[in-house]
Amino acid sequence: MKPADLIGYCGVYCGTCARWYENPALRQLATALAELVDAHRFHYWIPEVVKEFNYVEFRKALDFFSQENTWLFCQKGCKGGDGRPDCEIRDCCKSRGLDLCFDCEEFPCDKVK
Incomplete structure (x- = not known):
């Protein structure tokens, strides 16, 4: 895939x-954080001490x-x-045959604000 192929309809560069x-x-960050909370054995005390925090769902x-x-x-x-399967910008560009949103005569519109 070429870098140009990673420019979304909205102009965002997907590669970053x-x-x-x-x-x-x-x-990597999620893995590192999981290893850190496991090493500090948060699963033993967080659920009992911090009631408003759902440690199980967090983990x-x-x-x-990860x-x-x-x-x-x-x-x-x-x-x-x-x-996103429900991206309005993608749907709009595809229906108008546009490669980029800002090529549209109506740019900027409510979809991109």
Whole structure:
């Protein structure tokens, strides 16, 4: 995939997104935080001491974000079908045959504000 293919309809460069599969930062940070809270044995005392914090769900989230193969990570960019399935900007550009939102005569509109 060429770098130009990673420019979304909205103009965002997908290659720098935390969801881009070649960008390991999110996975690495979630893994490191999971290892840290496990090493400090937070699972023994947080649930009892901090009632308003759901430690179990927090830990599940860290495990989720640590995974490599999950729906969360994009491999094709939004023009290839990844990204938010309900993206108004993508739908609008596709219906108008536009490659980029700012090529539209109506730019800027309420969809991009």
